[in-house]
Amino acid sequence: GESVGLHLPTLSVQEGDNSIINCAYSNSASDYFIWYKQESGKGPQFIIDIRSNMDKRQGQRVTVLLNKTVKHLSLQIAATQPGDSAVYFCAERNTNAGKSTFGDGTTLTVKP
């Protein structure tokens, strides 16, 4: 079945450093990938997405990399700030099947 998993459940970085959060997926039919940020007690917030016909997409301070060969997705956050502390989820979507699957989440803690 489909599964999306994160390599590390927690990540602690120093303020100002770059953060890299990884995600593995198993469904080769997935054609759309999304990263979400969820702060404690709140709903997820969309961060950035990427379609399967791309391998890199950049946003403001964030970059998503997609390696379809090894079914790997990563989120890079530049110059991490305390406000970036949250749980980060990746999600993959198979638009033909109309199904989304979320990863378990990585807790990012930014130390001042």
Added chain:
Amino acid sequence: GAVVSQHPSWVICKSGTSVKIECRSLDFQATTMFWYRQFPKQSLMLMATSNEGSKATYEQGVEKDKFLINHASLTLSTLTVTSAHPEDSSFYICSARLGMRDYGYTFGSGTRLTVV
């Protein structure tokens, strides 16, 4: 940007009672809304997909009669937890698809349900 307003943000109810959670799309029409459940320190679990004007599609293992979903208009979807029990205590989140394309989703702020 597109906003989904979810209410209430938290609710405490007695076992056996029913609780209704509302999600409204404030500045766009949400033809499709998704309802999720999230346990502490766990990921989102999709419960059901609702399309305006039609019956919701429930994920395997989700009781249709217990979690009633209504999507009667393009801006409102409701989830009613009927005859709630303590094991129904959880964080419930809705999300809406932005437009007809299958890309772009926005989430409500979530509802913390505690059944005592």
